[in-house]
Amino acid sequence: MGMWIAILIVLFVLGSMMALKPSGIDQRLDKLRMTARRLQLNPKLVTCPDWIKGKDNEYGRGMMGQYCLILEDTNLPFIRYQVIDGQWRPDSSFVDTTTDDNKLIVPTAIRANQSHAHTAVKKTNFSLDKMPLDLPVSIEPYVKGLLTKANSIVIYWEDIAYVRPATNPAYQQKLIESDLLLLKQKLEEWALQMQKSL
Numbered sequence: 001m002g003m004w005i006a007i008l009i010v011l012f013v014l015g016s017m018m019a020l021k022p023s024g025i026d027q028r029l030d031k032l033r034m035t036a037r038r039l040q041l042n043p044k045l046v047t048c049p050d051w052i053k054g055k056d057n058e059y060g061r062g063m064m065g066q067y068c069l070i071l072e073d074t075n076l077p078f079i080r081y082q083v084i085d086g087q088w089r090p091d092s093s094f095v096d097t098t099t100d101d102n103k104l105i106v107p108t109a110i111r112a113n114q115s116h117a118h119t120a121v122k123k124t125n126f127s128l129d130k131m132p133l134d135l136p137v138s139i140e141p142y143v144k145g146l147l148t149k150a151n152s153i154v155i156y157w158e159d160i161a162y163v164r165p166a167t168n169p170a171y172q173q174k175l176i177e178s179d180l181l182l183l184k185q186k187l188e189e190w191a192l193q194m195q196k197s198l
Contacts, residue, residue, distance in 0.1 A: 028163035042068040052145040065159030076148040088128040127197035
């Protein structure tokens with residue numbers, strides 16, 4: 001009888017330890033984000049912004065990976081892009097093109113007692129408009145948006161889909177660093193192109 005009790009205790013302890021072990025997808029995601037951090041892409045898990053289509057293709061729904069590249073000695077405009085048909089397009093709720101052919105109107109909040117003000121910016125600031133993403137095939141389908149401001153460029157994407165076997169059956173751990181290096185290179189190129197257009 002004592003032996004059965006000892007076996008049950010051992011099984012209970014082993015079962016508790018196995019329940020604490022992260023799943024395979026969590027381990028893959030951790031590896032992806034640690035590699036991104038090492039490459040200075042500053043990954044975060046954030047609530048999907050309200051201007052990006054998230055879970056179930058609804059705006060602002062679910063969680064999303066936010067990877068931010070800080071570029072020293074760079075001054076970028078405050079612009080938001082969405083992915084439409086594999087191309088960057090200015091966020092339609094962010095841009096009002098109806099007023100003037102030479103300018104795009106960007107709504108900005110200014111005071112608590114005023115709902116919105118508008119700031120006119122030159123069309124040339126939207127230099128990524130209609131530019132293809134041209135990212136690694138394992139990343140591109142999951143990219144949802146791009147934000148630039150001050151000295152940073154931020155990409156929003158479903159990084160969990162990159163490591164999930166159901167959505168990326170070709171996942172290989174050895175490709176993480178090369179894929180993220182290509183992503184970083186594209187972010188630097190886009191930032192440089194935007195800076196040149198200012």
